[in-house]
Amino acid sequence: MLMPKKTKWRKDHKRSRGGKATRNIKISFGSYGLKSLTACWVTSRQIEAARKVMTKYTAKGGQIWIRIFPDKPVTAHGGEIPMGKGKGAVDYYVAIVKPGTIMFEMGGVTKEIADKAMNLAAHKLPVKCLFISKD
Numbered sequence: 001m002l003m004p005k006k007t008k009w010r011k012d013h014k015r016s017r018g019g020k021a022t023r024n025i026k027i028s029f030g031s032y033g034l035k036s037l038t039a040c041w042v043t044s045r046q047i048e049a050a051r052k053v054m055t056k057y058t059a060k061g062g063q064i065w066i067r068i069f070p071d072k073p074v075t076a077h078g079g080e081i082p083m084g085k086g087k088g089a090v091d092y093y094v095a096i097v098k099p100g101t102i103m104f105e106m107g108g109v110t111k112e113i114a115d116k117a118m119n120l121a122a123h124k125l126p127v128k129c130l131f132i133s134k135d
Contacts, residue, residue, distance in 0.1 A: 021100040030107030032114040041094035050121035062108030
């Protein structure tokens with residue numbers, strides 16, 4: 001699972017999900033990309049599931065770049081804990097994805113293979129996605 005090696009603070013405030021992306025909006029590394037159309041928190045498990053399905057479909061050919069990183073800790077209490085008693089322990093990490101963010105990039109494969117692999121990955125993610133190409 002993806003998670004930061006070290007953080008300045010163990011727990012984080014809830015950040016706003018509003019607005020459009022201003023960075024990671026262009027394809028930088030590969031020829032094809034998966035662009036988000038909605039805002040959402042994407043967990044490290046979802047990123048890993050998408051990466052696995054893309055790697056499996058391309059039969060380990062080409063290259064895949066993950067452009068998002070889960071650096072925001074999300075806390076949770078146990079199931080039957082009463083209200084109060086402070087903030088819970090860190091449960092998992094999420095990446096904040098805004099509309100227009102390029103989440104994954106792919107290169108070294110044909111457009112048809114990249115399209116199908118990105119489509120399979122899009123089904124693993126909680127955001128609406130669009131397949132885009134550099135040209």
